[in-house]
Amino acid sequence: MQIAIDLLTTNETYFFREPRHFEFLEKQLNALPARQQPVRIWSAAGSTGEEAYSIAMLLEDRFPGRPWEIVASDISSRVLDRARAGHYPMERARHVPRGYLQRFCLKGTGKQQDTLLVDRALRSKVTFLQINLNDRLPAIGTFDFVFLRNVLIYFNPETKRSVVARALSVLRPGGWLFIGHSETLNGISDAVKAIAPAIYQKP
Numbered sequence: 001m002q003i004a005i006d007l008l009t010t011n012e013t014y015f016f017r018e019p020r021h022f023e024f025l026e027k028q029l030n031a032l033p034a035r036q037q038p039v040r041i042w043s044a045a046g047s048t049g050e051e052a053y054s055i056a057m058l059l060e061d062r063f064p065g066r067p068w069e070i071v072a073s074d075i076s077s078r079v080l081d082r083a084r085a086g087h088y089p090m091e092r093a094r095h096v097p098r099g100y101l102q103r104f105c106l107k108g109t110g111k112q113q114d115t116l117l118v119d120r121a122l123r124s125k126v127t128f129l130q131i132n133l134n135d136r137l138p139a140i141g142t143f144d145f146v147f148l149r150n151v152l153i154y155f156n157p158e159t160k161r162s163v164v165a166r167a168l169s170v171l172r173p174g175g176w177l178f179i180g181h182s183e184t185l186n187g188i189s190d191a192v193k194a195i196a197p198a199i200y201q202k203p
């Protein structure tokens with residue numbers, strides 16, 4: 001079953017995909033009142049980890065010293081292994097700001113030429129879990145931001161409704177849900193308010 005899942009899933013992703021989401025995230029983090037609990041972000045269906053590491057780089061750079069937790073999950077164990085390794089072809093890094101590359105990534109040399117490795121310190125701060133969005137969620141706590149991007153397109157309307165409801169069940173009131181720019185929640189959920197393209201807020 002796992003091999004079938006790995007073969008059937010489409011794992012296309014890259015660093016800082018859909019940059020307006022990262023701009024919005026930064027703006028909301030700036031506006032978030034200071035508090036002791038960490039900011040919690042879930043990269044649901046995060047594929048090979050670029051989404052989670054992009055968020056982690058932004059948090060480390062723009063909000064130094066602010067506690068945060070990122071949970072990144074996917075149904076596919078194969079992509080999760082690659083996410084945990086944090087080792088990517090250099091061409092995937094074309095949208096990573098230069099300063100972030102220098103600060104958070106190691107450049108491969110010799111046999112590893114044309115690759116980058118996300119710095120161990122950053123890697124160790126992201127928790128990777130295997131989660132099937134079509135199943136009951138494990139105990140992962142609640143989140144300020146949920147990235148549920150570019151996965152709904154693979155589901156039929158009924159499955160979309162239950163996956164979105166499940167994601168919203170772990171989004172705290174006032175928190176934000178991001179979906180892919182080619183996706184919509186029209187007819188899928190009216191439990192959130194559309195705030196910007198592919199960005200919703202839970203009342």
Ligand SMILES: C[S@@+](CC[C@H](N)C(=O)[O-])C[C@H]1O[C@@H](n2cnc3c(N)ncnc32)[C@H](O)[C@@H]1O
Nearest residue numbers: 009011012013045047075076132133149150151
């Ligand atoms: C196209 S990638 C999106 C990656 C990232 N969110 C992005 O926007 O760049 C879709 C991911 O959804 C995962 N996926 C598909 N069905 C899933 C399910 N039922 N539960 C969890 N993940 C799933 C796939 O394994 C794949 O890695």
